[in-house]
Amino acid sequence: MDCLKFDHKEFWFKSLWVIVFALAVYATNMSDSDIRGDSIIYADIAKNILSLHSPLILHLNDDVYLNKPPLLFWLVALCLKMFGYTVFAVKVTVVLTSLSLSLSLFYLVARIFKNYNWAYLAVFCLNTTYVVYKATRPLRMESLTATFILLALVCFWLYLKSDRIKYLVWLGICCGLAIFSKGFLGLIPLAVMLLYAVFGDRNKLNWRFAGHFGIVLVVSLMVCGWWYVYISLKTDFIHHFFYEQTAARLLNGALQEGQQVVNYDKKPLYQYLYLMGRDYFMYIPFFLFGCYRLYRDKLSVDREGLRIVVIYAAFSWLSIHLISTRAERYLYEFYTIAAFISAYGIASIPKLKTVQFVNWLKVMGLAYMIFVMATPSKLSWNSYNELAELKQLSQNLQMPLLVNRDYFPNPNDRAGLDFFLEPEHIQSFDAMPQKAFLTVLPKEFQGDLSYRLIRKTRRLQLVMVLPR
Structure with a gap:
């Protein structure tokens, strides 16, 4: 079949500028970036995999962590093993997952729609979408999960052909692998496969297609099911993950996470329209025009590919309304395919039909890289990175470094301390040592303690405690 012919050597040659663009956006200044929020929690979990020799049961702040599957943490742990417990090692994982996402979208558009110019523009639209950039640059699971979903859609198209x-x-x-990355979200390709048979091609509604769907389901379970069975037998995973995590988000509940109560307050259905208007405003006209042009050009583009794109876009948009929080990050998967639709709308503008969009990647990628490297001010926040320097200062001065864990009930702060410091540095103690020592205090510390401030970060105070 001619539609299945694809020159992979040409693909990798043409993808060089995609790689350069992704590296310019996500790898520039990577060793000086801040890790905070979910990123520092995930980094600490990955460190615990190595320090506790526990790759199957994850740990955070001395507790078993059951919120997420382990695939991303394994990848981070591998980078930590290679590069040490550093910000650079964490950012290597970020660069790898962001690069894989850009390449997977580039591959989907080039393979299914046979147009590299559209593929270049889709990658540009993807990485200049605010929510995608915001959720891809830190250490999060969205880009890794979206990579496997896009590749699964390509495989489904190849099967149909x-x-x-x-x-x-x-x-x-x-x-x-998508399920292994982020749980239920990885089921999207299976949903697309079923919806294709119902709405895309009714001829697929037969026992043969049902058997083929069963093959996909069995293989998926073989890839990730063994871990879910293991963790369910060893821990309280079923109750925690399915009730406290999933049901709370769907049913507008509240759950206890350590010493914090997280409320999943229900927001109105139109919340996502507001978020799109706020964060995606520059591409909304092109997205709508792209929808119109794809409908007009449906006979000249690949039929099966177009149906997969439409079903995936519609399902990813509609399914997120089941989650009561209506957070902007839930639009991530929708934006990955909206990038192609927006790109098609831009490429359909008569005055832009002859433009080589690879030049957009070259110019904008280079400009961004020069801006980040040349700017005199630090572009990232500084939450916990200075802890590594405090540990080095302790070694240079031969002065003990002791941190009272009771000062830090916040799980993010605890994770930052655990990641950058060693276990012997973090203790619980009532009486202070009688000699000078280095320590870490909360930013708004109000206790009775005589100390000299060394440095203040966005979250912490690094101080030297003086003897009385």
Whole structure:
């Protein structure tokens, strides 16, 4: 079949500028970036995999962590093993996952729609979307999960075109890895497969297609199911993950996370429209025009590919309304495919039909890299990175470094201390040592303590405690 012919050497040659652009956006100044929020928690969990020799049961702040599957943490732990417990090692993972996302979208558009110019523009639209950039630059699971979902969609298209079982196997592997990355979100390719049979091609509603769907399901379970069975037998995973995490988000509940109560307050259905208007305003006209042009051009573009894109975009948009929080990050998967639709709308503008959009990647990537490297001010916040320098100062001065863990009930602060410092540095003590020592205090510390401030970060005070 001609539609299945694809020159992979040409693809990798043409993807060089995609790689350069992704590196310019996500790798510039990576060793001096801040890790905070979920990023510092995930980094600490990955460190515990190595320090506790526990790759299957994850730990955070001395507790078992059951909120997420382990695939991303394994990848971070591998980078920490190679580069040490540093910000650079964490950012290597970020760069790898962001690069994989850009390449997977580039591959989907180039492979299915046979147009590299659209593919370049789709990558540009993707990485200049505020929510995608905001959720991809820190250490989060969105980019890794979206990578496997996009590759699964390509495999599904290849199956539709060829009817070959091997593509179902690859579809199951990608779907299983997506589930291994972020739980239920990884089921999207299976949902797209079922919806395609119902709305895309009614001829697929037969026992043969049901058997092929079963193959994908079995392969997916073989990839990730063993871990879910293991963790369910060893911990309280089923109650925590399915009730306290999933049901609370769907049913507008509240759950206890350590010493904090997290409320999932329900927001109105129109919340996502507001978020799109706020964060995606520059691409909304092109997205709508792209929808119109794809409908007009439906006979000249790949039929199966277009149906997959429409079903995925519609399902990812509608399904997030089941989550009561209506957070902007839940639009992430929708934006990955909206990037192609917006790109198609831009490329359909008559005056832009002859533009080589690879030049946009070259110019904007280079300009961003020069700006980040040349700016005299620090562009990132500084939450916990200075802890590594405090540890080095302790060694240079031969002065003990002692931190009272009771001062830090916040799980993010505890994770920052655990990641950058050693276990012997973090203790619980009532009486202060009678000699000078280095320590860390909360930013708004109000206790009876005589100290000299060394440095203040966005979250902490690094101080030298003086003997009385």
